[in-house]
Amino acid sequence: MEKHFIESSIYLPTTEERAQLVRYCTAISGDRDVAEDLAQETLLEAWRHESALRDATKRRQWLAGIARNVYLRWLRKRGRDAEHLQSMSMSQQESLAELTDWLADDCDIELELERKELAELLDRALALLPKETRTLLIKRYVEESPISEVAAQLGMNPHALTMRLQRGKLALRRVLTQEMHQQLAAYTIAGSEQEWETTPLWCNFCGMHRFEGKRDPDEGKLLLKCPSCKALNLNYVAEIKGIKGYKPMYTRLARWCDYYYRAGLRDGTIACPNCGRSQAVVIGLPGEIPVRDMKQGGPEYTEWPNTRLLSIFCHFCHNSSTSTLEGLCHVTPEGSQFYREHGRIRTMPTQEMEAEGRHALVSCLESLTNTAHLTVISDYETFEVLRIYREG
16 A cells, blocks of 8 residues: 655644554454555545544544555455445444444544553552552652752752662562552463463452463454353454453443344344355354354353354355354443442343243343342343343
8 A cells, every 4th residue: 555644734644543543444454564555545534534533522433434444445445345335334334334333433442441450450559569669659750750859858869869769679579579460460461372361350250260371463363262151252353452451342342243143143144254245134042053263162052952142154254253142241231230230230041931921031240249130031032132131
């Protein structure tokens, strides 16, 4: 892609605005290098059509829309998306556009949550240091005061202060890497051969153990497994690329899954998240639907032969997206909120019943910290949510 450089002073994006745009372009393209070019092209388009922006408060959504169009033009130039787009219905294209806009509009919430959690972790680490060391580090690195100013405030020689700061940083590093190693591990990325690590997320099926996980923000990979009940969650989704912490990755993934699967259930077909071709949404038993084993081993759904699954299998690229009904209940806005509030929950066995004149399935999420529970009633044949109610 040809690179353009903006020299006019009419439209000069802020550093943060450009960084947000690059993150969004990375999410939709899956390639950081391509994203840089897409963002530059988007900013050029924005400069050319600045007068088209009617509401300055909607600039981020406006830029996301331009970026999506730039990305589709780039795909067409590469000759990769013509038949993809032709195979997608208009409603599916609109649904995909709405999804990308929605995630772009919300793209920094999870990152802000991650920063907040890291700040709280740092506060706890600082609290373990001697008071004088903590004061020096806060004044220099949190309040960003010059060394000369800190030295004058504390009546110290600047050279001596520099030495004390160095020792303080080493002490803080020891606290973080030794005493708080487990908490810090959830925010650091291991190499490609990383081992399974304990995450801050409790298993939302049994609630008895924290999920073990692997993740790769560059690849959009989030793997979770429970050592107690063997619950397994394998995801390779472009929409979680660039997110590092387990909690914000899971939050973003849940929002995407709810939107994606519900759109597929509503329309009967949905675009493959890997290649974009339209595929049928199928509900059935494991033996009735095609499920491709994913990287590093796929979910062993054959262990639960009576569990009905939702599956989207692409006959072109052989990618598969599969979920149980319980998984769909977890990612509803109500289910996600219930999980966030209580942290430790368990999922009760799904029961069959009659509801509103239909054959229905009842899924219940129970808190392990109090008596609260959330009940989701779904249609047996279509998995359509009929009713959700909460107690406690």
